[in-house]
Ligand code: NM2
Ligand code: OGA
């Protein structure tokens with residue numbers, strides 16, 4: 396039997412559906428989340444009122460479960476009647492519980508030494524013609540921070556068609572997209588044949604580019620293998636093995652800087668391991684080529700901070716944590732640049748290597764994924780709207 400009991404002062408109600416724990420719902424929260432037409436626009440769902448429009452002494456006058464799994468609440472002194480879908484209240488309650496705990500957000504699946512990574516690797520034609528296939532590909536990016544794609548078109552600039560499958564590209568000083576190949580006068584070490592150790596791109600930019608696509612047009616040189624590593628898994632390992640090092644990398648900002656071209660000087664001061672105020676890992680920034688002099692760490696902690704960076708680097712560079720592959724023309728990979736680090740081995744030889752890259756935004760990808768999940772149904776994701 397489920398129950399719904401309003402407190403004597405009308406400030407809270409306790410709803411127990413026997414599916415979650417008893418849900419304590421506050422009058423102010425319920426009123427603010429009401430979905431009647433005077434509170435939210437029927438056209439677009441946006442809120443029409445401000446908190447200061449509500450009476451100071453807002454209370455629940457009565458509440459009861461009504462047919463079809465709805466909770467009906469009558470407020471006073473306003474006399475507003477609002478209906479809440481009980482499934483939605485349960486979803487919010489569950490999210491509220493899980494958001495209280497842990498370093499790693501719930502939608503994230505860590506990978507590395509302990510756990511195999513089985514990616515979809517769909518064909519270009521599949522993601523263009525099947526929403527299911529596109530959704531599964533985006534789900535890889537959401538859960539693992541990496542997705543792979545094959546048989547994409549290989550004309551210069553076709554990378555923008557790949558990005559357009561799910562979102563919008565951010566233009567930077569490197570252009571709307573950029574050429575990654577061995578150049579005579581490179582403005583960036585990426586434009587050489589050197590090996591690049593695992594890194595996230597552009598930590599010297601604020602805000603950070605949140606995704607990167609690297610698309611292969613030619614790759615007949617020797618070497619030039621791609622390697623990716625889960626920075627969140629590495630951060631968790633650091634926290635478990637050396638909690639004091641984890642505290643230093645998350646508790647102080649590092650400085651990142653790029654001034655490789657005459658007309659550019661970018662700088663950002665942000666932590667290598669960025670946590671939310673609740674302690675959930677939000678972003679990993681690491682790029683040995685662009686960390687500049689550390690100024691935010693108190694002088695007496697500098698040796699410990701360096702030791703922490705070294706420990707983190709060793710975890711990141713540990714070959715057992717990698718996924719590696721060699722991109723062929725028409726293949727690409729997409730990374731969540733706030734989480735997964737990418738790397739390449741050096742390349743030389745008679746052949747040529749030519750990749751193009753660009754920086755789409757993660758929020759647009761996540762929006763597309765939610766819309767697809769809503770259409771196709773996916774109980775694991777946060778696809779439902781506000782109610
Ligand atoms: N490129 C490829 O963040 C970096 O400096 C890595 C970025 C030049 C746009 C390379
Ligand atoms: C880059 C980069 C890797 C590669 O362009 O940011 O890391 O495989 N390139 O060339």
Ligand code: ZN
Nearest residue numbers: 585595596737
């Ligand atoms: Zn890079």
